[in-house]
Amino acid sequence: KAGVTQTPRYLIKTRGQQVTLSCSPISGHRSVSWYQQTPGQGLQFLFEYFSETQRNKGNFPGRFSGRQFSNSRSEMNVSTLELGDSALYLCASSLEGAQGSPLHFGNGTRLTVT
Amino acid sequence: SQQGEEDPQALSIQEGENATMNCSYKTSINNLQWYRQNSGRGLVHLILIRSNEREKHSGRLRVTLDTSKKSSSLLITASRAADTASYFCATDMGYSTLTFGKGTMLLVSP
Numbered sequence: 001k002a003g004v005t006q007t008p009r010y011l012i013k014t015r016g017q018q019v020t021l022s023c024s025p026i027s028g029h030r031s032v033s034w035y036q037q038t039p040g041q042g043l044q045f046l047f048e049y050f051s052e053t054q055r056n057k058g059n060f061p062g063r064f065s066g067r068q069f070s071n072s073r074s075e076m077n078v079s080t081l082e083l084g085d086s087a088l089y090l091c092a093s094s095l096e097g098a099q100g101s102p103l104h105f106g107n108g109t110r111l112t113v114t
Numbered sequence: 115s116q117q118g119e120e121d122p123q124a125l126s127i128q129e130g131e132n133a134t135m136n137c138s139y140k141t142s143i144n145n146l147q148w149y150r151q152n153s154g155r156g157l158v159h160l161i162l163i164r165s166n167e168r169e170k171h172s173g174r175l176r177v178t179l180d181t182s183k184k185s186s187s188l189l190i191t192a193s194r195a196a197d198t199a200s201y202f203c204a205t206d207m208g209y210s211t212l213t214f215g216k217g218t219m220l221l222v223s224p
Contacts, residue, residue, distance in 0.1 A: 004156070033210035043157075043202065043214035056209040090156055097210040100145050100164070105156035 001026055004106035006091050012112045018079040021109045023091030025072050029104070031097030032074040034066060037088040037108070046089075049074055050097050078111075086113045120203060120218040128223055133190040135218040137203030138183075144206060146179060148188050151200045151217070160188075160201075193222045 005024040013019050025032050034046040045058040049068035066076040072093075078085055088110050092103035121136045139146070145164045149157040163170045163179045163186065170177045176189040190197055200219050204212035 031210050035212075042216045043204075043212075045211050045213070048210045050209075056207075056211050058211075088154070092157075092210065094210055097208075099206050099208040100162065101210070102147065102159035102162060103157070103210055103212065104159070105149075107156045108154075110154070 004091055004093050004104050006089075006106035006109050008109060009107070010110045010112075012114065013081050014114055015081055015083060017081050018077065019081060019111060020075055020077050021089055021091075021111075023074045023076075023093075023106060025074070025091075025093030026104055029093035029095055030072050031094045031101075032068055032072060033092045033094075033097070033103065034074070034076050035090040035092065036060075037090060038086070043090075046076065048097055055097070081113045083113050085111065087111060120201070120215045122218060123216070124219045124221070126221045126223065127193055129193060129195055131193055131222075133193050133197070133220055133222070135188045135201050135220070137186045137188070137215055139186075139203070139205050139215075140184065141205070143181070144208075146186050147204045147206060147212065148175075148177060148186075149202045149204060149214075151202065153199075157202065190220075193220075195222050195224050198222045 031050045033048040047057045063079045068074045088108045090108045092105045094101040147162045148160040151157045174191045179186045200217045202217045204214045
């Protein structure tokens with residue numbers, strides 16, 4: 001089975017721009033979650049989607065949004081980029097997102113905001 | 115906010131030695147998970163221990179959990195250079211919502 005695929009691998013954007021990151025989960029996995037990783041704040045949960053519905057959201061401003069499609073693929077969008085948004089964005093999938101289910105992570109998208 | 119805190123922040127050992135990492139957390143949990151991250155890549159799930167378990171083994175990994183002290187430890191026996199990575203504990207809040215610690219960077223020298 002193919003793993004979680006994230007595209008693009010690297011992105012460089014300018015302050016004020018917006019960006020869309022893409023994630024394809026493992027086949028059959030219906031839960032997709034997103035995490036932001038920075039040196040200062042570490043790994044932080046952004047949001048989780050299941051069957052095209054957002055079930056949980058972390059403590060991030062409204063500039064961060066996401067969606068999930070009927071094939072479980074997911075995108076996240078960051079509008080009006082700030083320098084502090086520079087981070088590694090990780091997508092993870094699991095069968096149903098049930099408690100106790102291990103997450104399968106992609107290799108991330110490295111976003112640099114200049 | 116961080117739920118778990120790993121200790122030490124960094125650990126350097128020789129191949130063949132054992133590596134022990136500790137994790138403390140703040141709230142009640144149903145389970146605790148450990149992940150490994152190689153530099154600049156995604157996380158890989160290592161092991162999960164439930165709140166009613168005290169110890170769990172998987173290959174060269176041994177995890178313990180002490181819910182009374184809100185702490186867990188990960189032991190890697192007979193370390194190899196390929197074990198060089200960052201290790202994170204995470205508490206599971208459901209709906210794929212994990213709260214991670216800051217991690218321990220392990221360096222295993224040949």
